[in-house]
Amino acid sequence: MPLRQAPGAPKVSVMMRILGGCLLVLVCAGCIRRVDEKTTITWWQFWTDSRAKPLIEELVATFEGANPNINVEVVDLTWAEGHQKIVVAFATGTTPDVLELGSDWVAEFSSKGLLLDLTAEAERHLNQFAMWEPVAYQGRIYGYPWLLGTRVLFYNKDLMRRAKVDTTQPPATWSEWLSQARAINNLKGDVHGFAANTFERHRLYKKFLPLFWSAGGELFVDGKCALNSRAGLEALTFYRELCKVGVFDVQRELDLAFQRGKIGFTISGDWLLQQLRRDPKSPRYGLALMPRADTGISVSFAGGEYLVVPKKSVHAQEAQLFIDFLLQPENNLKLCRAIGFVPAHTAAAANPYFTEDPHLNVFNRQLESSRATPVHPRWVEIEEMIEGAVERAMYGGTSPDSALERACSDIDQLLSRP
Amino acid sequence: MKPLWRRPAVWLVAPWAISFVAFWLFPLGFALYLAFTSYSPLGGDLSFVGPQNFVRLWGDGDFWQAARNTLLFVGVTVPVTTALALGLALLLNSRIRGRGLFRAAFFFPSITSLVVVALVWTALYTRDGVLSSVAVALGFTPPEHGFLLSTSTALPAIMLLDVWAAVGYYMLLYLAALQALPAEYFESARLLAASRWQTLRFVIWPALRPMTLLVLVLNTIKSFQVFIEVYVMTRGGPLGSTRTLVYFVYNEGLVKFDMGYASAAAFALFALVAAVSLVLARRLGFGKEIAV
Numbered sequence: 085m086p087l088r089q090a091p092g093a094p095k096v097s098v099m100m101r102i103l104g105g106c107l108l109v110l111v112c113a114g115c116i117r118r119v120d121e122k123t124t125i126t127w128w129q130f131w132t133d134s135r136a137k138p139l140i141e142e143l144v145a146t147f148e149g150a151n152p153n154i155n156v157e158v159v160d161l162t163w164a165e166g167h168q169k170i171v172v173a174f175a176t177g178t179t180p181d182v183l184e185l186g187s188d189w190v191a192e193f194s195s196k197g198l199l200l201d202l203t204a205e206a207e208r209h210l211n212q213f214a215m216w217e218p219v220a221y222q223g224r225i226y227g228y229p230w231l232l233g234t235r236v237l238f239y240n241k242d243l244m245r246r247a248k249v250d251t252t253q254p255p256a257t258w259s260e261w262l263s264q265a266r267a268i269n270n271l272k273g274d275v276h277g278f279a280a281n282t283f284e285r286h287r288l289y290k291k292f293l294p295l296f297w298s299a300g301g302e303l304f305v306d307g308k309c310a311l312n313s314r315a316g317l318e319a320l321t322f323y324r325e326l327c328k329v330g331v332f333d334v335q336r337e338l339d340l341a342f343q344r345g346k347i348g349f350t351i352s353g354d355w356l357l358q359q360l361r362r363d364p365k366s367p368r369y370g371l372a373l374m375p376r377a378d379t380g381i382s383v384s385f386a387g388g389e390y391l392v393v394p395k396k397s398v399h400a401q402e403a404q405l406f407i408d409f410l411l412q413p414e415n416n417l418k419l420c421r422a423i424g425f426v427p428a429h430t431a432a433a434a435n436p437y438f439t440e441d442p443h444l445n446v447f448n449r450q451l452e453s454s455r456a457t458p459v460h461p462r463w464v465e466i467e468e469m470i471e472g473a474v475e476r477a478m479y480g481g482t483s484p485d486s487a488l489e490r491a492c493s494d495i496d497q498l499l500s501r502p
Numbered sequence: 503m504k505p506l507w508r509r510p511a512v513w514l515v516a517p518w519a520i521s522f523v524a525f526w527l528f529p530l531g532f533a534l535y536l537a538f539t540s541y542s543p544l545g546g547d548l549s550f551v552g553p554q555n556f557v558r559l560w561g562d563g564d565f566w567q568a569a570r571n572t573l574l575f576v577g578v579t580v581p582v583t584t585a586l587a588l589g590l591a592l593l594l595n596s597r598i599r600g601r602g603l604f605r606a607a608f609f610f611p612s613i614t615s616l617v618v619v620a621l622v623w624t625a626l627y628t629r630d631g632v633l634s635s636v637a638v639a640l641g642f643t644p645p646e647h648g649f650l651l652s653t654s655t656a657l658p659a660i661m662l663l664d665v666w667a668a669v670g671y672y673m674l675l676y677l678a679a680l681q682a683l684p685a686e687y688f689e690s691a692r693l694l695a696a697s698r699w700q701t702l703r704f705v706i707w708p709a710l711r712p713m714t715l716l717v718l719v720l721n722t723i724k725s726f727q728v729f730i731e732v733y734v735m736t737r738g739g740p741l742g743s744t745r746t747l748v749y750f751v752y753n754e755g756l757v758k759f760d761m762g763y764a765s766a767a768a769f770a771l772f773a774l775v776a777a778v779s780l781v782l783a784r785r786l787g788f789g790k791e792i793a794v
Contacts (some may be wrong), residue, residue: 171759175543196544274630282651283739285757331629332647465758479653479741501540 118488124155125399125406126180128170130389132160135358136423140375143419147409152401163286167464174198179394181403185227187218187388188286188467189458189462194219195461200393200400202226209279213411213428218456227392228407229428231420234386234454235290235351236446237261238360241368243268243275243348256382258295260323261349262329262377268348269329278330279338279350280478284428287335288471289428290385291351294455295319300360309495310472312488320376320484324477342369354424357443371446373453386454388428426451462498469494519644537765544759555766565767567742568750569774571657575746577662578726579668584717588710592702593674605677609670616667620734623663624650628733650736653743660731660744668724672717679713680706682782697750715786719779723752 131140137160144156159180161169167189173179174193185193193199206225210216219227241251247267267278281287293303301315310316319342331341331358335352342350343359345367350356353373362367376382391410395405409415420427426447427433438444457463473491476482482490506512518702540551559565594605611619626633627649637644645652649659686707691701707714729748732738738745738753745753755764 168756171543192544198544282647283737285737333629334653337628468758475741476741481653481741 106216121153122153123399123402124157125182125397125402126157126159127182127184127406128159128166128173129184130161130166131419131423134160134462136419139419139422139436141273142417143410147406151402151405152384154405156406174394178397179396181393181397181399182406183392183394184230185390185392186286186395187215187386188463190218190227190390190392191221191459191461191463193392193394194221194224198395199226199395200395202228202393202404205404209411210306212430214430215386215428215456216431217386218388218459219392221459226412227390229388230391230410230416230421231389231425232386232423232428232433232451233353233388234447234450235294235353235374236384236450237372238342238350238352238356239370240268240342240345240348240374241340241343241370243271243367246271247348248386251368251370252440254370254373255349256372257375257378259378262322262325263351265326265329272315275346275348276329276331277348278326278339279342279352280332281335281338282332283475284334285471286467288474289467292319292323292470292474294374294383294385295323295377297310297383297455298374298380300380307499309492309499311473311495312485312492316488317485320474320477320488322377323474324480324484325480327478331433343367354426354444354447358424371443371448373446382453384450384454386451388455388456389425433459465498468499533765535599536762537769539762541761542552542656542759543761551762556770557769558763559770560765564742564745565770568745568747569770571743572726572728572747572771572774573666574657575661575728579664579725580718580721583665583668583672583721584714586665587672587717588714589677590669590673591680592706594673595677595680605636605674608673611667612671612674614667616730617734619667620663620731621707623659624735627659629766651740653741656736656740656744660728660735662730663735664725664728668721672721674711675717677714679710683709711786718782718786722778722782723775726771726778747774 092434127144131137139361140158144158148154148156161184162190170179170183170185170189170193179198190199201224203225206216206219206228209228215229215232216225219225219229226298235404237254239251239254244251244254244264247264247270249264249267265274267277268275269277281291288498296303296311296319299315299318301313302310303318304310305313320393330337331347333341338350339352339356339359341347342352342356343474357371360369373382375383391407393400393407410484411429413427416427416429417432417435417437419425421430426438426444427435433448438448457467460466469491472494473487476487476490477484517648522591537550537555538550538552540555541548588779590608594601594608621701625631628634629644629646629648629651631648633649634644645655649655683706686704688701691705696704727748728746732744732746732749733752736744738749751764751768754760754767
């Protein structure tokens with residue numbers, strides 16, 4: 085049927101036909117090419133430093149070699165901006181097929197039904213992995229534990245010796261800790277007893293909550309904030325005293341200061357151990373379990389990296405295949421040895437590499453009494469309020485009990501909002 | 503009458519008009535709507551909730567702290583920057599040795615990325631940074647943990663950086679205005695035996711009034727939106743002492759993803775900027791002829 089043409093515009097119409105023809109050819113070409121095309125899955129992950137990244141690439145290459153019809157596209161995220169990018173991706177439906185999430189971020193997405201329910205598959209592996217709590221929500225499982233990390237006490241033996249503290253007896257209780265930190269802080273020169281985190285996000289609460297837990301605290305009691313309990317007051321009062329003999333800075337600078345021998349005690353993770361081992365000028369140091377409240381037990385913060393599949397993924401099967409590959413004990417172990425984390429796979433974590441190394445073994449032991457961030461859909465907001473309370477007390481303007489009182493009323497108000 | 507799409511003017515205006523509507527007018531209107539919802543990108547609820555975001559804002563201590571910090575920031579940096587810019591422009595308009603070098607040197611911060619500048623100044627402000635040593639040498643006691651980690655010095659430290667970074671640009675504007683002044687003004691001043699101060703007060707200052715207005719309005723609007731320095735250097739800390747309104751909006755909207763609340767705060771900021779700009783324009787006689 086001839087097309088009806090407006091008078092005076094035949095040339096346009098010819099052009100349109102040519103263009104239309106070209107378009108058709110292109111579309112057909114696209115259809116034909118699709119048949120033998122590989123499936124490409126995207127993986128968003130956080131391991132970008134020079135030690136981890138080559139291993140990530142190696143793992144991906146091995147997987148692609150074993151699965152010639154699957155391509156894995158790796159997209160790097162940063163800790164500072166990653167959370168934002170992920171939320172935006174979920175909001176706009178541009179999520180990847182496999183996503184690495186920090187333990188404290190999973191609930192925000194699992195609670196809103198944005199992650200693929202992996203319960204059926206995961207239940208078959210339950211006892212092979214540790215720390216499932218962060219990916220569980222209302223009885224379903226939304227991801228796999230991948231890498232586990234905890235924080236322990238690092239102490240500087242050189243400074244302890246100078247302060248006449250027995251280096252074979254690192255502090256086991258809060259009062260020992262405080263008196264040793266004070267002794268070091270009184271030394272001459274630019275040295276400090278303790279390393280106190282400042283305004284960085286996602287950091288400070290990880291230092292404070294273990295103390296709170298060690299004093300017997302629970303964040304929520306009967307659905308209400310219980311930060312202002314006796315345990316909260318005890319923990320915050322102690323932390324404030326510790327900060328008084330401390331230097332304030334961001335985590336990276338604190339780690340560096342410890343490495344340069346300027347800090348007596350710091351709470352840090354496996355990355356600092358790696359840093360100290362690589363640096364020939366490191367001071368003599370030791371690692372110990374987190375000191376316990378004088379009446380409590382040693383508790384630390386456990387964080388972990390989890391692998392999840394967003395619900396929108398159209399390659400869920402391939403994604404699952406890739407996750408299975410990453411979680412194989414030998415792959416889990418390989419990556420952990422490079423980055424210093426403990427494998428979530430219990431068989432890999434039992435490797436002599438972790439159990440026989442006196443330093444790494446402290447992490448292994450600490451993991452047994454470590455707790456993760458409470459699973460809560462609004463955790464990111466709650467965390468900011470807890471950090472606000474700690475900061476208020478740290479900078480001295482507010483008493484610990486009124487700081488905690490305020491945080492609790494803020495948190496309760498947040499929980500009451502729809 | 504030709505149909506609309508046949509008129510060339512329509513086609514010429516269209517690219518701008520479309521982008522204006524799509525990327526400016528629509529988002530603005532949508533943000534106003536969002537301010538009356540409790541929308542979050544993950545929750546996705548767009549239902550109208552009335553003015554509750556504004557009510558919450560009214561009772562939010564963090565918001566008022568941010569508003570106070572912002573007003574203080576604007577109130578201090580804008581006059582200081584303007585005065586310094588004018589002073590530098592007058593100096594560099596006279597025939598002094600190395601004039602070109604100085605002009606370039608003062609303008610240099612304006613062409614450097616503010617992120618880079620902020621990172622460099624962060625290093626200067628640390629506990630063992632240069633400025634602490636300078637303070638000690640001058641007999642002052644610098645803050646124990648560095649300038650950016652003390653609630654009393656963090657905001658002034660950022661203000662100082664902002665003045666340093668902004669002054670060159672406004673100096674250039676003043677310099678251009680000074681060079682555009684007719685030589686007759688100065689000649690008549692000389693003939694009337696005006697002193698230097700009188701020349702400045704009664705000739706140069708009134709003649710520069712349109713430029714002063716431009717500098718003040720530009721700088722006020724820019725200073726109300728201060729964000730990069732805060733984001734890079736302190737993230738609003740310590741204890742919210744450097745939290746500004748834009749940082750507050752960012753934190754509510756893009757960290758906590760409470761878009762409705764963030765939109766409400768953004769409109770509060772908009773109202774504040776509009777009010778201050780209007781007052782400025784009125785006080786300085788916007789649109790009046792220059793009387794010499």
